[in-house]
Amino acid sequence: MTEIHPASADERAWVAQRLNELWASTTVVSRGWTHDASELPAFVASSGAEPVGLATYRIEAAECELVTLDAFRRGEGVGTALLHRVASEAAAQRCHRLWLITSNDNLDALRFYQRRGLRLVAVHRGAIDAARRLKPEIPEVGDHGIPIHDELELELVLPAAAG
Numbered sequence: 001m002t003e004i005h006p007a008s009a010d011e012r013a014w015v016a017q018r019l020n021e022l023w024a025s026t027t028v029v030s031r032g033w034t035h036d037a038s039e040l041p042a043f044v045a046s047s048g049a050e051p052v053g054l055a056t057y058r059i060e061a062a063e064c065e066l067v068t069l070d071a072f073r074r075g076e077g078v079g080t081a082l083l084h085r086v087a088s089e090a091a092a093q094r095c096h097r098l099w100l101i102t103s104n105d106n107l108d109a110l111r112f113y114q115r116r117g118l119r120l121v122a123v124h125r126g127a128i129d130a131a132r133r134l135k136p137e138i139p140e141v142g143d144h145g146i147p148i149h150d151e152l153e154l155e156l157v158l159p160a161a162a163g
């Protein structure tokens, strides 16, 4: 069974190491801004003692950006559990929306998020070509041999906070 907990201070070095392995760096670029995801609040998914997923997010101006989401074992509900946990944290912190950027080649993510209620709200043409100048590790060609150029912005409108 998957359990989710906020990353503890002791887990920070592990979070940075995993982000480096998964994203070639802890630096994430979205909408022209650079974030060090290893310094952001994070949720860890675990199965027994084994970590099986990681999500990082940031909250600003009543909006929550899901900065990274990774399931180390796919198709077992880890990504869904982490997404739900970040969304409930965002709602608890009175955010009105959860949003994220994915790249135009990430068809798995596009399917995953849309099947979980997120809507595609913008295509930022050429934004990843621009991001590549800030983070040269971003590959030119991604999943399915698709050239990576554009940021796709998805959002989930959160229920208004009570009270």
Ligand SMILES: CC(C)(COP(=O)(O)OP(=O)(O)OC[C@H]1O[C@@H](n2cnc3c(N)ncnc32)[C@H](O)[C@@H]1OP(=O)(O)O)[C@@H](O)C(=O)NCCC(=O)NCCS
Pocket: 067, 068, 069, 070, 071, 072, 073, 074, 075, 076, 077, 078, 079, 080, 081, 101, 102, 106, 108, 109, 111, 112, 115
């Ligand atoms: C996108 C991503 C996070 C999804 O995570 P995941 O853990 O594989 O997702 P889930 O298992 O929750 O759901 C995926 C599918 O498995 C199915 N599933 C869920 N629980 C399952 C289980 N226990 N057994 C088998 N299948 C299951 C779901 O029905 C879902 O299928 P659907 O899309 O047809 O509804 C994952 O593919 C990933 O880490 N990708 C690489 C990083 C990335 O691109 N992140 C997103 C951009 S930031």
